[in-house]
Amino acid sequence: MSVTHAAPPPRARREGRKALLWMSPWLIGFAVFFVYPLVATAYFSFHRYDLFTLEFTGLDNYRYFFHDDRAWISIRNTLWLVVFMVPAQVLFGLAVAQLLTRLKAGAGFFRTVFYLPSLVPLVAGTVSFVFLMNPSGPLNQIIEFFGIAAPDWFGDRDWAKPGLTLLAMWGIGNTMMIFLAALLDVPKHLYEAAAIDGAGGWRQFRSITLPMISPVLMFSTVTGVIYALQYFTQAMIASRVAAGVTDSPGSSFVPGYPEMSTLTLPQWLFHAGFRDFSMGYACVLALLLFAASMIFTLVLLRQFRAFTDDEGGNR
Amino acid sequence: MHRRFLIPATAALTAAALTACTAGKESAPALGAQPKPSSSASASLPAVAIELWHGFSAPAEVKAFEDAVAGFRQKFPQITVKLVKGVQDDQITQAVRGGKAPDVASSFTTDNVAQWCKSGTFQDLTPVIRQDGIDLSVLPEASRSYTEFDGRRCVMPLLADAYGLYYNKALMKGAQPPKTLSELTELTKKLTVRDADGTIKVAGFIPSFEYYENTASHLAPMVGAKWYNPDGTSAIGSDPAWKRLLQWQKELVDWYGYDKLDKFRKSLGQEWSADHPFYKGKVAMVLDGEWRNAMIANEAEDLEYGTAPLPVADDKPDLYGSGFTAGTVIGVPKGAKNPQAAWELVKYLTTDTAALVTLSNALRNVPTTKASLESPDLKKDANFQTFIDIFSHPRTSTMPSSVNSTFNQEAIQEFMHQWEKGSVKDIDAGLAGVDKRVNDKLKLSGG
Numbered sequence: 001m002s003v004t005h006a007a008p009p010p011r012a013r014r015e016g017r018k019a020l021l022w023m024s025p026w027l028i029g030f031a032v033f034f035v036y037p038l039v040a041t042a043y044f045s046f047h048r049y050d051l052f053t054l055e056f057t058g059l060d061n062y063r064y065f066f067h068d069d070r071a072w073i074s075i076r077n078t079l080w081l082v083v084f085m086v087p088a089q090v091l092f093g094l095a096v097a098q099l100l101t102r103l104k105a106g107a108g109f110f111r112t113v114f115y116l117p118s119l120v121p122l123v124a125g126t127v128s129f130v131f132l133m134n135p136s137g138p139l140n141q142i143i144e145f146f147g148i149a150a151p152d153w154f155g156d157r158d159w160a161k162p163g164l165t166l167l168a169m170w171g172i173g174n175t176m177m178i179f180l181a182a183l184l185d186v187p188k189h190l191y192e193a194a195a196i197d198g199a200g201g202w203r204q205f206r207s208i209t210l211p212m213i214s215p216v217l218m219f220s221t222v223t224g225v226i227y228a229l230q231y232f233t234q235a236m237i238a239s240r241v242a243a244g245v246t247d248s249p250g251s252s253f254v255p256g257y258p259e260m261s262t263l264t265l266p267q268w269l270f271h272a273g274f275r276d277f278s279m280g281y282a283c284v285l286a287l288l289l290f291a292a293s294m295i296f297t298l299v300l301l302r303q304f305r306a307f308t309d310d311e312g313g314n315r
Numbered sequence: 316m317h318r319r320f321l322i323p324a325t326a327a328l329t330a331a332a333l334t335a336c337t338a339g340k341e342s343a344p345a346l347g348a349q350p351k352p353s354s355s356a357s358a359s360l361p362a363v364a365i366e367l368w369h370g371f372s373a374p375a376e377v378k379a380f381e382d383a384v385a386g387f388r389q390k391f392p393q394i395t396v397k398l399v400k401g402v403q404d405d406q407i408t409q410a411v412r413g414g415k416a417p418d419v420a421s422s423f424t425t426d427n428v429a430q431w432c433k434s435g436t437f438q439d440l441t442p443v444i445r446q447d448g449i450d451l452s453v454l455p456e457a458s459r460s461y462t463e464f465d466g467r468r469c470v471m472p473l474l475a476d477a478y479g480l481y482y483n484k485a486l487m488k489g490a491q492p493p494k495t496l497s498e499l500t501e502l503t504k505k506l507t508v509r510d511a512d513g514t515i516k517v518a519g520f521i522p523s524f525e526y527y528e529n530t531a532s533h534l535a536p537m538v539g540a541k542w543y544n545p546d547g548t549s550a551i552g553s554d555p556a557w558k559r560l561l562q563w564q565k566e567l568v569d570w571y572g573y574d575k576l577d578k579f580r581k582s583l584g585q586e587w588s589a590d591h592p593f594y595k596g597k598v599a600m601v602l603d604g605e606w607r608n609a610m611i612a613n614e615a616e617d618l619e620y621g622t623a624p625l626p627v628a629d630d631k632p633d634l635y636g637s638g639f640t641a642g643t644v645i646g647v648p649k650g651a652k653n654p655q656a657a658w659e660l661v662k663y664l665t666t667d668t669a670a671l672v673t674l675s676n677a678l679r680n681v682p683t684t685k686a687s688l689e690s691p692d693l694k695k696d697a698n699f700q701t702f703i704d705i706f707s708h709p710r711t712s713t714m715p716s717s718v719n720s721t722f723n724q725e726a727i728q729e730f731m732h733q734w735e736k737g738s739v740k741d742i743d744a745g746l747a748g749v750d751k752r753v754n755d756k757l758k759l760s761g762g
Contacts, residue, residue: 048759048760048761050430050433050434050718050760051408051412051434052411052412052434052435052436053434053435055761060758060759061759064755064759067755068755069752135578135581135582136582152581155581243525244527244585244586254725254728254729259732259733259736260729274405274408275721275722276719276721276722276756277430277434277718277760278756278759278760281759
């Protein structure tokens with residue numbers, strides 16, 4: 001038995017074509033800059049590819065991944081950043097923004113002060129941060145002034161990632177501005193009504209502020225996670241400066257100083273592809289990074305949706 | 316109906332697009348395909364403009380290169396040479412991939428030579444070397460070795476680096492430089508100055524593998540350690556020389572105390588600055604390259620110092636006088652528009668005595684050919700002569716060519732850091748682990 005489909009009416013077809021035509025710049029961009037690189041990455045991941053010659057090797061690159069110690073170290077480090085650095089950045093950004101909304105005077109000045117670090121180029125900011133936090137630097141002198149043993153931030157594997165987290169918190173200007181805009185957008189009368197009902201500061205924050213700014217919170221967290229998964233420049237610069245390898249043309253530098261503690265997945269991916277000429281294997285790492293970004297984003301979106309639904313029900 | 320064609324057509328287009336970006340364009344003539352000048356008539360080459368990319372960037376270095384090329388311009392006035400400074404290896408690789416290769420490219424490191432030879436990034440020079448009757452025995456064995464891979468000579472040595480021992484005469488207090496590792500240990504202990512609490516004020520010698528030039532490749536020749544077996548697999552776990560080097564080093568690190576040595580090391584000035592600890596009298600003896608002579612002349616001219624070959628394993632005294640060498644390499648990349656003119660420039664810079672001496676005198680690197688090493692025009696004092704002797708020594712070695720050269724050096728260095736810190740309980744198992752990493756990577760790279 002055959003089923004005949006009715007052809008769409010000519011007007012609908014014309015509309016469809018018109019929509020496609022209007023969307024074509026985006027569609028072309030999406031195909032060229034997303035679909036093609038993704039398909040190419042998947043294709044190369046099944047090959048031995050040294051940037052010049054291509055040889056099909058099946059699953060060899062994938063098998064190698066499972067016993068590549070450095071890949072696993074870099075994954076652990078990257079996850080650490082996702083779990084600790086992202087919340088620290090988001091919470092600090094939110095706290096600073098919240099504080100700025102309370103200021104009666106000088107708010108403009110403090111907004112500028114907190115925003116300024118995000119204008120500093122990443123490399124320059126990282127280099128100065130490493131010098132600021134070096135064993136005999138000003139930060140450690142202040143810490144030691146209070147009789148506390150100061151850590152060797154970027155020279156000690158236990159302190160290097162917390163050091164990078166402090167660097168990230170220093171540069172929360174953009175996150176802070178977005179939170180500030182969201183907080184100022186919360187209608188005042190909601191707080192007034194809650195206050196009349198006897199709600200305290202925490203209760204107001206929990207039941208009014210958080211639900212009202214939850215889309216911004218979600219945006220900051222998702223972009224923060226994606227940013228952490230792509231964390232490269234600061235870790236690489238900090239490790240090189242701390243290791244004293246700032247200018248050594250032609251010398252090979254083991255990334256992740258000290259003791260692989262700052263080796264992130266994007267760094268290892270870059271190293272595999274462009275230093276070791278194992279681009280096929282680097283493509284496996286790139287696919288893994290892409291999958292991780294997708295999974296984290298989907299999970300976070302679900303969690304936030306559940307949270308906002310829950311808060312909506314409570315209201 | 317049209318879908319029947321659409322799917323295969325899309326697949327074919329995708330495959331074509333994917334494979335299209337795996338290699339550079341092939342339209343340029345290959346080396347040897349263009350007319351060559353007769354030995355008596357260099358003017359027989361056509362008038363062309365060629366581009367040379369090099370990594371030097373300091374004004375004095377750039378000028379030295381200009382001066383060296385001036386002789387070529389006199390010999391081939393019809394060839395215009397444009398020099399592009401400050402180019403790194405990544406840029407060369409990407410330019411070749413993108414079909415925008417320069418005619419001639421030079422690199423500071425030999426780490427990528429094997430990969431460049433294997434992938435054809437640089438053209439095989441063997442046919443033109445043979446055609447022009449160049450006798451490669453004018454180069455020491457080590458220099459010949461680091462410029463070829465698997466029978467393909469795709470680059471030539473331009474200038475070389477040799478590594479030896481620098482010592483501060485005032486801190487040595489009349490002692491002679493050590494010739495064996497035992498003597499180095501003994502002298503280090505004698506020359507080290509500490510506070511009552513053990514804080515190091517002056518170190519005799521810093522044995523840390525994290526200290527500046529104390530890399531695996533530079534230290535291996537001191538004990539004659541081998542990197543690879545004849546089949547290309549790692550020999551690190553099976554050659555006892557590596558274990559001997561590590562044990563000697565750990566013994567000295569433990570004498571200092573790892574934490575104290577680490578704190579002292581981290582308090583020192585940068586390697587490439589005027590605050591270098593050797594200039595400041597913080598370290599009596601250091602392992603360094605010949606280029607440190609020029610840096611001392613510029614940054615610490617009053618320093619009284621001497622140079623000597625590196626001390627060697629006690630049971631291998633015949634190694635004394637040798638050391639590690641590598642250097643700047645130069646070749647004709649795939650896709651060079653004027654490969655014959657490019658080769659003439661490479662040949663001139665790497666075999667012409669006047670060109671090599673000009674470069675060496677200005678950059679204070681070791682010239683590579685026997686004639687240039689013996690040239691009366693080569694500026695040399697006793698300290699620089701040490702490195703010429705090390706470079707010329709028959710036992711002097713280099714990092715053997717490998718497609719995973721960088722990875723393999725990092726694998727052993729990573730292990731060495733763990734070892735010196737005391738995190739390795741079983742040295743044999745640790746070295747076997749390095750072997751496994753190197754061999755797994757070798758398999759991934761196709762041998």
